[in-house]
Amino acid sequence: MSETAAGRPIRPVILAGGAGTRLWPLSTASRPKHLLPLVGDASLFEQTLARFGEGFAPPVIVANRAQEAELRPLLPVGARLILEPVKRDSAAAIALAVVASHDAELLLIVPSDHHIADSAAFHQAIGLARAGAEAGRIVTFGVEPTYAATGFGYIAAPGSGAVRPVAAFVEKPPLDRAEAMIAAGGHYWNAGIFLASRQVWREELECHAPAILSAARAALESGDSVDETAFARSPSLSIDYAVMEHSPLVSVVPVSMGWSDVGSWAAVFDASAKDRDGNVSVGEVLAIDSPRNMIRSDGPRIVAIGVEDLAIVASGDSVLVMRLSEAQRVRDAADWAASRDG
Numbered sequence: 001m002s003e004t005a006a007g008r009p010i011r012p013v014i015l016a017g018g019a020g021t022r023l024w025p026l027s028t029a030s031r032p033k034h035l036l037p038l039v040g041d042a043s044l045f046e047q048t049l050a051r052f053g054e055g056f057a058p059p060v061i062v063a064n065r066a067q068e069a070e071l072r073p074l075l076p077v078g079a080r081l082i083l084e085p086v087k088r089d090s091a092a093a094i095a096l097a098v099v100a101s102h103d104a105e106l107l108l109i110v111p112s113d114h115h116i117a118d119s120a121a122f123h124q125a126i127g128l129a130r131a132g133a134e135a136g137r138i139v140t141f142g143v144e145p146t147y148a149a150t151g152f153g154y155i156a157a158p159g160s161g162a163v164r165p166v167a168a169f170v171e172k173p174p175l176d177r178a179e180a181m182i183a184a185g186g187h188y189w190n191a192g193i194f195l196a197s198r199q200v201w202r203e204e205l206e207c208h209a210p211a212i213l214s215a216a217r218a219a220l221e222s223g224d225s226v227d228e229t230a231f232a233r234s235p236s237l238s239i240d241y242a243v244m245e246h247s248p249l250v251s252v253v254p255v256s257m258g259w260s261d262v263g264s265w266a267a268v269f270d271a272s273a274k275d276r277d278g279n280v281s282v283g284e285v286l287a288i289d290s291p292r293n294m295i296r297s298d299g300p301r302i303v304a305i306g307v308e309d310l311a312i313v314a315s316g317d318s319v320l321v322m323r324l325s326e327a328q329r330v331r332d333a334a335d336w337a338a339s340r341d342g
Contacts, residue, residue, distance in 0.1 A: 007134060009057040010126065010195070011105045013097040014048055015090055016063035016071065016112035022264050022327070024334035025318035026296065034113035035070055038262055039271045044113045046074060051119055060100060061112070062093040065226075082220075085228035090192075091209055091242035092234040095216035096226065098201045106133050107201055109194040109239070115271050117258025125255040129195045132163045137251045138196040138204065139163060140244065142188025144256040148178035149189065151263065151328060153240065157252045158186030166250040169240055188254055191261075194239070200249065209242040211235055265311040265320075266327035269294040283314075294324060 020033025027033040034045040042050070052059055058078030063071055065083040075081060082096050094109055101107060108126065116122050129139035142155040154170040169190065173181065181187040196204075205213040215234035219227045235242075244250055260271040272280040272294075279287050283297035290304040297314040304312060311327065313320045318337060320330065 007130065008104055008106050008197070010055075010108050010130070011057040011101060012052045012059040012108045012110055013094065013101075014045075014059050014061045014110055014112045015093050016045060016061055016067065017084060017087055017090075017093055018111075018113055020113060020263070021334040022330045023262075023268070024330055024337065025315040025320055026298070026313055028334075029338075030066075032064075032067065032113075033262070034111075035067070038268050039115045039260075044115065044262060045071070047115070048110060048112050049074065049076060051116065051122065056108075057105065060097045062096055063112075083226060084231065085226055086232050087236070088212075088215075088231065088234045089236045090239045091205070091212050091237045092216060092231070094201065094239055095205055095209075095212050095234070096220065096231075098198055098205065098213070099216045099220050101198045103197075103199050105198050106130070106195060107198050109192075111192050111261075113262060114191065115258075115260045115262050117260075117271070118256075121255060121257040125253050125257065126195065128162045129253045132251050132253070133195045133197055133200075136197070136200055136249065137163075138194055138200060138244070138247060138249050139251050139253055140166065141191050141193040141195075142252040142254045143191050143259045144254055145182055145187065145189050148175060148182045150175050150178050152261070153190040154178075154181055155188045155190050155252050156181070156186060157188065157254070158184075163251050163253050166244075166252050169245050188252060189259070190240070191259055192239075194244075196249075204243050204247050204249065208246045209235070209237065212237065212242060264327035265294055265313065265322075265330065266324045269311070269324060292324075 016034050019029045020027040023033055035043050037043050060080045062082045065085050068083055132139040153172055155166055156168040157164050157166050212234050218230035260267050269280050274280055278292040280294045284301045285295045286303045288305045290307045292309050294311040295302055300314050309324050311322050311324050
């Protein structure tokens with residue numbers, strides 16, 4: 001991979017602490033989204049690892065301590081697994097990786113639970129981002145939007161060039177604002193992927209989130225094991241809130257790479273291969289006169305007759321049935337199920 005082979009090594013930092021409750025009932029706290037084969041046969045975590053072979057330093061994975069047994073057998077040679085004893089959001093997870101790394105490295109922060117259909121385009125964007133990172137910038141990856149999404153944050157960067165300064169980060173917008181941003185151009189989906197040197201990460205955390213960096217240093221003072229008492233003192237903030245929205249060093253590389261956050265059953269449907277009727281079917285499923293459905297079962301047979309545009313998901317002792325257009329409301333169902341389970 002010539003784009004990443006020259007210069008300082010790039011070490012992927014894979015964030016694997018989420019649960020993905022919007023994919024209930026398949027994804028739960030005990031069976032998190034990144035460990036599931038949601039798009040294709042491999043889990044999202046395995047797909048993420050596969051993007052970083054030759055030309056990259058072995059990855060650092062920051063994950064929930066409860067997931068160690070599932071994650072450790074999947075790790076490549078040389079990988080480091082940092083286990084969070086408590087959840088403190090992405091800024092604290094990144095701070096742990098920064099403390100555990102070396103100044104000579106560029107750190108590429110990536111979520112473990114996203115889908116990228118075009119790995120070649122992703123690697124090309126990494127090559128473009130490298131120059132900015134080598135020059136002391138934090139380069140975020142802005143996905144070229146394909147529709148006016150209201151479920152993603154946006155990056156406003158109206159300039160030109162392969163890597164350009166970020167004007168602002170925009171929270172998940174209402175539909176009218178999303179449509180206006182798409183029409184105006186110069187706005188990109190925030191994929192939560194960032195490249196910068198370890199030194200810049202450390203300095204920007206020190207400047208904008210010193211309590212988070214201090215907690216990470218104290219938590220790793222004794223070595224590989226994360227001290228729970230020290231780490232629990234860290235504020236719980238996303239890296240966007242803690243650093244990106246305040247740092248003057250942020251640039252963006254726009255990229256079109258078939259990206260999806262796989263954050264809802266509608267997103268799983270969009271990212272998956274479909275049969276001739278436009279259905280995505282996993283498990284023992286029969287669809288009769290039923291086009292454009294997402295039907296998945298890890299147990300009972302599902303037969304759909306004369307329905308369309310639905311998500312039907314059976315997992316364990318729960319079944320979800322909804323219009324795909326209602327996918328953002330699944331968290332309500334997950335919360336209800338959790339309250340029933342005690």
